[in-house]
Amino acid sequence: MTNISNYIIVALVSYLIGSVHPSYIIGKVVGNFDIRSQGSNNAGASNVTFVLGWKWGIITAFVDVMKGLVTVHYIHYISEWNVNLAYLSYMFVIFGHIFPFYMGFKGGKGLATSMGAYGGITVPGTLILLVILIGVTVITGYIGLATITVAVLMFIRTVYVYGFMSVPTLLNGIVMVVILLKHAVNIKRLIKGEEVSLWMTIKKHSKKSIDTVEDTKNNKEENA
Numbered sequence: 001m002t003n004i005s006n007y008i009i010v011a012l013v014s015y016l017i018g019s020v021h022p023s024y025i026i027g028k029v030v031g032n033f034d035i036r037s038q039g040s041n042n043a044g045a046s047n048v049t050f051v052l053g054w055k056w057g058i059i060t061a062f063v064d065v066m067k068g069l070v071t072v073h074y075i076h077y078i079s080e081w082n083v084n085l086a087y088l089s090y091m092f093v094i095f096g097h098i099f100p101f102y103m104g105f106k107g108g109k110g111l112a113t114s115m116g117a118y119g120g121i122t123v124p125g126t127l128i129l130l131v132i133l134i135g136v137t138v139i140t141g142y143i144g145l146a147t148i149t150v151a152v153l154m155f156i157r158t159v160y161v162y163g164f165m166s167v168p169t170l171l172n173g174i175v176m177v178v179i180l181l182k183h184a185v186n187i188k189r190l191i192k193g194e195e196v197s198l199w200m201t202i203k204k205h206s207k208k209s210i211d212t213v214e215d216t217k218n219n220k221e222e223n224a
Helices: 004-018 022-031 045-052 054-078 083-098 111-119 123-140 143-162 167-182 184-192 198-223
Strands: none
Touching: 004 054, 004 083, 022 045, 022 054, 045 054, 054 083, 054 111, 083 111, 083 167, 111 123, 111 143, 123 143, 143 167, 143 184, 167 184
16 A cells, blocks of 8 residues: 555545544534634534533543544554554544544644544654653643644654654644644743633633523522
8 A cells, every 4th residue: 555546545535534523523513513613612622521521521532532543543554564654644534633624624732632643653652742741731721832842852852763854744744733833822822921821711711610500599489
């Protein structure tokens, strides 16, 4: 599986699988709205969680991770561990998530899918990055910062394993740049100290839920 047509097929199939957006589908089916019009306006698992609840957020994250993991691992396997094809699949499944054609090329930011896709190439490396992702998020409270950190570390690891002048490094470098550009607003907010932390967001939504419950309770008492 090495001729040019196979590279084209891998790129196209990976992109199409990556473009399957559980956040968009769940938003339409469960809430009858475009998830990008709600909350943080992002088509990702975290926004689905805040808008529709943990259950749908977990489902979204699971599908996003698995579409990257299964696609890249399968390409890696059937190509007899051709690392160039694996990284090509890695790049295009992420691009499918970030730039889905049927959503006007405005998808998610690529965190869950990139983690899953990277797992299709190296499970140990991905597990280490997952620990770092969780650690940075817990310590700082900023998912955006954690995502940026992991994207850069993925690139550094690729350079370390395959060398600077290699196809995997080139493809992973492109992915890193795209993810950083998708987080440009977050980077500006972090620099200015204006980024809203995960804990503040959770606290805000928790208070909103409590207020809703209390309002419902008061309405029932008034109608009793």
